[in-house]
Amino acid sequence: MADAANQIPDRIPINLVVNGVRHTLDLVPWTTLLDALRDHLELTGTKKGCDHGQCGACTVLIDGRRVNSCLTLAVMKDGAEITTIEGLAKDLTLHPLQQAFIDHDAFQCGYCTPGQICSAAGLLAEGRARDADEIRELMSGNLCRCGAYPNIVAAIQQAMGRP
Amino acid sequence: MNNFQYSRATDVADAIRLLAADPGAKLIAGGTNLIDLMKENVERPSRLIDISRLPLRDIEETADGGLRIGALVPNSDLAYHPLVEQRYPLLAAAILAGASAQLRNMASVGGNLMQRTRCAYFYDTATPCNKREPGSGCSAIDGLNRNHAILGTSASCIATNPSDMSVALVALGALVHIAGPSGQRTIALTDFHRLPEDKPHVDTNLGTGEIIAAVELPKHGFARNYSYLKIRDRLSYAFALVSVAAALELDGNAISEARLALGGVAHKPWRSLEAEAALRGRAATSDHFSRAADLLLHGATARAHNRFKIELARRAIARTLIQAASATPQSQAHKKIA
Numbered sequence: 001m002a003d004a005a006n007q008i009p010d011r012i013p014i015n016l017v018v019n020g021v022r023h024t025l026d027l028v029p030w031t032t033l034l035d036a037l038r039d040h041l042e043l044t045g046t047k048k049g050c051d052h053g054q055c056g057a058c059t060v061l062i063d064g065r066r067v068n069s070c071l072t073l074a075v076m077k078d079g080a081e082i083t084t085i086e087g088l089a090k091d092l093t094l095h096p097l098q099q100a101f102i103d104h105d106a107f108q109c110g111y112c113t114p115g116q117i118c119s120a121a122g123l124l125a126e127g128r129a130r131d132a133d134e135i136r137e138l139m140s141g142n143l144c145r146c147g148a149y150p151n152i153v154a155a156i157q158q159a160m161g162r163p
Numbered sequence: 164m165n166n167f168q169y170s171r172a173t174d175v176a177d178a179i180r181l182l183a184a185d186p187g188a189k190l191i192a193g194g195t196n197l198i199d200l201m202k203e204n205v206e207r208p209s210r211l212i213d214i215s216r217l218p219l220r221d222i223e224e225t226a227d228g229g230l231r232i233g234a235l236v237p238n239s240d241l242a243y244h245p246l247v248e249q250r251y252p253l254l255a256a257a258i259l260a261g262a263s264a265q266l267r268n269m270a271s272v273g274g275n276l277m278q279r280t281r282c283a284y285f286y287d288t289a290t291p292c293n294k295r296e297p298g299s300g301c302s303a304i305d306g307l308n309r310n311h312a313i314l315g316t317s318a319s320c321i322a323t324n325p326s327d328m329s330v331a332l333v334a335l336g337a338l339v340h341i342a343g344p345s346g347q348r349t350i351a352l353t354d355f356h357r358l359p360e361d362k363p364h365v366d367t368n369l370g371t372g373e374i375i376a377a378v379e380l381p382k383h384g385f386a387r388n389y390s391y392l393k394i395r396d397r398l399s400y401a402f403a404l405v406s407v408a409a410a411l412e413l414d415g416n417a418i419s420e421a422r423l424a425l426g427g428v429a430h431k432p433w434r435s436l437e438a439e440a441a442l443r444g445r446a447a448t449s450d451h452f453s454r455a456a457d458l459l460l461h462g463a464t465a466r467a468h469n470r471f472k473i474e475l476a477r478r479a480i481a482r483t484l485i486q487a488a489s490a491t492p493q494s495q496a497h498k499k500i501a
């Protein structure tokens with residue numbers, strides 16, 4: 001675009017604590033959090049599906065809340081604590097959701113899985129889902145083109161401690 | 164996305180100052196609508212003014228028993244706030260019917276009121292669209308218009324307002340508090356969104372350089388007899404084809420107060436005082452509900468692909484009123500329509 005493109009804005013220095021590690025980045029303001037994670041911090045576990053908030057593949061936790069990183073500008077999150085799929089396991093122990101996804105075969109190609117698991121971690125923290133219908137509704141922001149939905153719901157139920 | 168400058172507003176006055184200083188600037192709150200439209204090159208702001216850290220995040224009771232909701236309260240926090248769950252469950256239901264859990268965590272109240280249409284031509288910069296480019300024409304009128312408006316349309320635009328939250332807020336009689344270069348003002352939410360007329364590029368009556376500070380709910384929350392029914396192409400995470408917010412006050416089986424608003428059918432949440440008046444003082448029966456539906460849909464017109472919406476709306480209104488009258492509101496998780 002001719003209008004604003006002529007002025008090149010300065011890079012903006014920001015701090016992000018990602019999976020417990022503090023990073024300082026110099027970013028142009030139009031860098032999304034998703035691109036900052038994947039292209040600047042080489043944390044490619046977080047996936048880009050639609051880049052428009054329509055699939056949930058890019059779901060991460062910001063200060064404990066699940067969000068779509070593709071619709072978040074990194075500069076707006078200066079100082080925030082981000083948790084991605086790479087940050088869920090503690091040492092060599094999988095997060096209960098990661099283990100539950102394996103136990104229930106809750107994926108096929110695996111592309112949606114990091115987003116599904118981060119979203120489910122947000123869901124558990126929110127504590128609003130009590131039954132399978134509520135899990136399905138509150139996980140509707142995560143599409144799975146392989147159609148692993150029944151097993152995803154079963155995995156989340158296991159992690160919630162409900163049979 | 165185009166290149167742009169970025170400023171973080173330090174307070175509301177600073178945001179207003181920054182807006183005045185750069186006519187191409189836009190406010191950004193949750194970013195869920197604006198960043199999407201910037202990626203499509205539909206919005207090309209010269210500067211983003213980040214208001215997400217301003218202290219507009221409180222939900223407080225007002226002196227007369229209502230609720231004042233800061234413009235930056237996230238949609239999810241509003242829906243799950245104990246006072247909203249108890250006193251304004253219609254609002255909670257409408258919010259939870261919209262978008263996804265992640266998006267609701269990000270989306271702000273002010274941004275939700277300001278979200279733009281989902282008309283596919285508005286999003287497609289290769290096609291004419293009066294809303295995106297005034298005077299270029301409307302591709303939807305003779306194009307694919309299955310999702311488009313049936314009420315309040317004009318020869319320039321037949322787009323709908325996509326917000327669920329606004330439909331409930333309009334039914335509840337909400338006010339919008341606005342701050343701007345010349346001070347503060349308050350308007351009814353029914354007067355906030357516009358009809359397209361010959362200026363579809365103007366969605367709302369928010370003036371240049373103004374910012375939404377808060378939304379206020381009056382005391383009466385219709386916590387017993389209400390329902391929000393959203394009809395869409397899939398069960399969740401989809402915009403409404405038609406949605407209905409209904410709120411009643413019953414004295415036995417007699418309706419003493421009624422509120423009714425529609426989403427997905429017009430350029431603004433659609434409310435009709437005639438339809439509500441026709442319910443007041445009447446028995447809560449399906450005859451009276453059908454009559455109200457007819458009045459609410461008075462003047463509805465269809466284009467090539469959206470004729471089904473008129474009958475769909477008629478049935479949805481009657482059904483939502485039955486749900487409200489019987490105090491069995493539509494569940495947003497268990498999808499069966501009772």
Ligand SMILES: Cc1cc2nc3c(=O)[nH]c(=O)nc-3n(C[C@H](O)[C@H](O)[C@H](O)COP(=O)(O)OP(=O)(O)OC[C@H]3O[C@@H](n4cnc5c(N)ncnc54)[C@H](O)[C@@H]3O)c2cc1C
Binds near residue numbers: 196235278328374
């Ligand atoms: C995939 C998807 C599905 C969705 N489904 C639904 C749905 O089913 N139902 C529904 O209702 N919504 C839905 N949404 C839309 C969502 O609700 C909106 O994007 C959101 O509410 C916008 O809020 P925001 O804070 O992110 O706004 P932003 O994107 O930050 O801003 C949007 C606009 O509002 C302006 N603005 C923001 N705050 C203020 C303020 N305080 N004063 C003045 N102007 C302001 C901005 O300048 C901008 O023009 C969906 C969105 C996506 C991406």
Ligand code: SF4
Binds near residue numbers: 285319321
């Ligand atoms: S309906 Fe409105 S938004 Fe859609 S193409 Fe026509 S003018 Fe544009």
Ligand code: FES
Binds near residue numbers: 047
């Ligand atoms: S990549 Fe963010 S929602 Fe699809």
Ligand code: FES
Binds near residue numbers: 107110143145
């Ligand atoms: S496992 Fe392939 S998209 Fe979900």
